[in-house]
Amino acid sequence: MNMERREVLKAGSGLGLLGLLVAAGLITPGEARAEWAKAAFDAKSIEDTLKALGAGKPDSSADIQITAPDIAENGAVVPVGVVTALPDVQVIALLVEKNPNPLAASFTLPAGTEPSVQTRVKMGQTSDVYAVVKAGGKFLMTKKEIKVTLGGCGG
Known part of the structure; x- marks a missing residue:
């Protein structure tokens, strides 16, 4: 496909x-x-990705939770989820700092959708994973370090 x-x-x-x-x-x-978001998926750094998403420098938020293992045994398939109680969520994006292209996933949520997403990402090495949420026209983010014991996308 x-x-x-x-x-x-x-x-x-x-x-x-x-x-x-x-x-x-x-x-x-x-x-x-x-x-x-071709430019965002093609970006090579967190800063360039945020700029391409129109996020600038998002504020940190405790209202966003990343659900992922602290240690991923296989970087090729790391389960990552994002959930938030923020109102009017329009976009949820996942960025993996040390990947060649940091933007791993971007979800556009229709109005009235529960702001919760789950996916699997590929990680080449231990890295911070960022969840960027656009809610009410404002971008917010949080991060979590995930340790990788087997390489997923390095090489």
């Missing part, structure tokens, strides 16, 4: 007219994407 197809599929039931246009071949999946 290629990345463009994933982007179209993740839109789910909200495809409507765009889904019909893609299915009919009138537009490409790339044209159907409303938002694609």
